[in-house]
Amino acid sequence: xxxxxxxxxxxxxxxxxxxxxxxxxxxxxxxxxxxxxxxxxxxxxxxxxxxxxxxxxxxxxxxxxxxxxxxxxxxxxxxxxxxxxxxxxxxxxxxxxxxxxxxxxxxxxxxxxxxxxxxxxxxxxxxxxxxxxxxxxxxxxxxxxxxxxxxxxxxxxxxxxxxxxxxxxxxxxxxxxxxxxxxxxxxxxxxxxxxxxxxxxxxxxxxxxxxxxxxxxxxxxxxxxxxxxxxxxxxxxxxxxxxxxxxxxxxxxxxxxxxxxxxxxxxxxxxxxxxxxxxxxxxxxxxxxxxxxxxxxxxxxxxxxxxxxxxxxxxxxxxxxxxxxxxxxxxxxxxxxxxxxxxxxxxxxxxxxxxxxxxxxxxxxxxxxxxxxxxxxxxxxxxxxxxxxxxxxxxxxxxxxxxxxxxxxxxxxxxxxxxxxxxxxxxxxxxxxxxxxxxxxxxxxxxxxxxxxxxxxxxxxxxxxxxxxxxxxxxxxxxxxxxxxxxxxxxxx
Numbered sequence: 001x002x003x004x005x006x007x008x009x010x011x012x013x014x015x016x017x018x019x020x021x022x023x024x025x026x027x028x029x030x031x032x033x034x035x036x037x038x039x040x041x042x043x044x045x046x047x048x049x050x051x052x053x054x055x056x057x058x059x060x061x062x063x064x065x066x067x068x069x070x071x072x073x074x075x076x077x078x079x080x081x082x083x084x085x086x087x088x089x090x091x092x093x094x095x096x097x098x099x100x101x102x103x104x105x106x107x108x109x110x111x112x113x114x115x116x117x118x119x120x121x122x123x124x125x126x127x128x129x130x131x132x133x134x135x136x137x138x139x140x141x142x143x144x145x146x147x148x149x150x151x152x153x154x155x156x157x158x159x160x161x162x163x164x165x166x167x168x169x170x171x172x173x174x175x176x177x178x179x180x181x182x183x184x185x186x187x188x189x190x191x192x193x194x195x196x197x198x199x200x201x202x203x204x205x206x207x208x209x210x211x212x213x214x215x216x217x218x219x220x221x222x223x224x225x226x227x228x229x230x231x232x233x234x235x236x237x238x239x240x241x242x243x244x245x246x247x248x249x250x251x252x253x254x255x256x257x258x259x260x261x262x263x264x265x266x267x268x269x270x271x272x273x274x275x276x277x278x279x280x281x282x283x284x285x286x287x288x289x290x291x292x293x294x295x296x297x298x299x300x301x302x303x304x305x306x307x308x309x310x311x312x313x314x315x316x317x318x319x320x321x322x323x324x325x326x327x328x329x330x331x332x333x334x335x336x337x338x339x340x341x342x343x344x345x346x347x348x349x350x351x352x353x354x355x356x357x358x359x360x361x362x363x364x365x366x367x368x369x370x371x372x373x374x375x376x377x378x379x380x381x382x383x384x385x386x387x388x389x390x391x392x393x394x395x396x397x398x399x400x401x402x403x404x405x406x407x408x409x410x411x412x413x414x415x416x417x418x419x420x421x422x423x424x425x426x427x428x429x430x431x432x433x434x435x436x437x438x439x440x441x442x443x444x445x446x447x448x449x450x451x452x453x454x455x456x457x458x459x460x461x462x463x464x465x466x467x468x469x470x471x472x473x474x475x476x477x478x479x480x481x482x483x484x485x486x487x488x489x490x491x492x493x
Contacts, residue, residue: 011370015302020366021461024378028385032393039071086379093372094274097328105300106328107292110236113330117235122206125228126155127284129211130200131177132192133159136215137167139342143215144175150224154211158200162192168215189280190309190316197290197308204287207231217244217281220338227284230334238289238329241275242282242339243268250343253350255435256449257343262432268333275331276380278324280317281341293323301326302367313367315360322364325373351456358460366464385461388454395451418443 100109129147133140140159147157159172162182172179185191193212204210209231223242231237243265246258290308297303301323303310313319324331344350362381368374425440440446
């Protein structure tokens with residue numbers, strides 16, 4: 001018990017960016033090994049001669065019998081218990097943040113915000129849109145056209161042209177948007193926004209919202225109406241993001257991504273809009289929330305003092321979500337705020353995008369450590385990694401059985417499990433249309449896509465451990481050579 005307390009105390013003292021992957025991988029592997037040993041002891045083994053032919057001198061033991069009902073019941077009970085623990089801890093942490101009167105550590109908690117704004121009218125809710133854009137001339141027109149069709153209309157639309165070498169600026173000006181050019185920015189989207197937002201925030205009041213919108217994101221009708229209504233009704237609400245869906249096109253790979261996004265949206269609807277991540281596609285902020293983040297950078301939050309986005313973070317939107325959660329901010333993702341976003345056209349682009357997402361999320365946890373705000377995210381990463389190991393083992397054992405068994409064997413137990421899984425796949429993607437349903441019913445293609453995503457998770461952990469250069473989009477980005485400040489302002493590598 002004493003060693004556990006020491007470990008927990010150390011986990012609360014970040015940053016430890018390179019160790020974050022190990023802190024997720026080691027418990028996942030340990031849990032898998034424990035389960036393997038328990039199953040091996042509980043299930044009678046039978047020798048199969050074909051194993052010798054396949055693996056030469058190695059003797060391989062495996063069972064052709066279904067697990068006992070007792071073992072299956074225990075597995076289901078453990079799964080239900082872990083799920084219940086996750087929901088319970090999430091609800092408890094949410095209640096804690098909502099009710100906290102701790103102005104020092106949770107200045108953006110609903111209770112503190114309501115107390116600060118009681119009796120103060122900040123005017124009608126307005127929306128200013130900021131669109132960071134790097135060579136987006138072909139996609140910017142659709143984004144701005146969708147904005148022009150919103151009601152109420154945005155107060156201002158500002159396109160931040162970041163090192164553009166195409167006609168992005170001309171397109172923006174021709175459609176009535178304001179244009180601001182970045183100066184010597186080497187920090188991608190985060191750096192571009194850091195150059196523009198501080199001055200802009202000084203012009204905005206509490207009810208003058210800021211919508212940060214990707215240049216390849218198309219808002220669906222009603223987005224701004226829902227935004228204005230929600231922030232008008234709840235002055236404690238600090239941030240909101242849209243639910244993203246994949247655009248059409250991209251062939252089979254595009255359909256995989258659309259199905260994935262459909263399931264993510266369904267999960268958010270079931271959570272009644274409780275936010276996982278303020279996605280970069282479309283996030284809305286109260287100015288006070290971003291000002292507080294900038295004020296706490298280098299003090300209680302990672303990053304350089306005065307910066308809104310942490311430019312050393314590979315996934316700046318996920319990092320900003322953790323920053324706001326650490327300050328107690330209330331955030332939502334309403335089902336009626338829908339956006340269409342780009343899907344990756346090929347495997348190379350998808351791999352690079354997801355490596356950045358997975359690696360960035362884990363590195364963010366290494367920067368923040370274990371806290372009430374990050375506990376759920378640590379549990380998510382642990383479950384994703386364990387799932388990657390489990391799926392790899394499942395597919396590997398299927399292949400091994402097919403190669404070593406003298407004839408095809410139908411296992412009623414596993415056929416039943418597969419049928420339940422297939423039903424779940426179809427039901428959870430039902431809103432995506434008939435193409436998504438047919439693909440889910442086929443089962444094997446989605447299993448292979450899931451295996452690809454699992455491999456990306458494990459590759460991201462390996463990259464962190466080996467201190468590989470971080471990838472971004474379709475290129476490779478060298479990390480800044482400047483200093484990076486962790487919590488409490490300490491320099492870290």
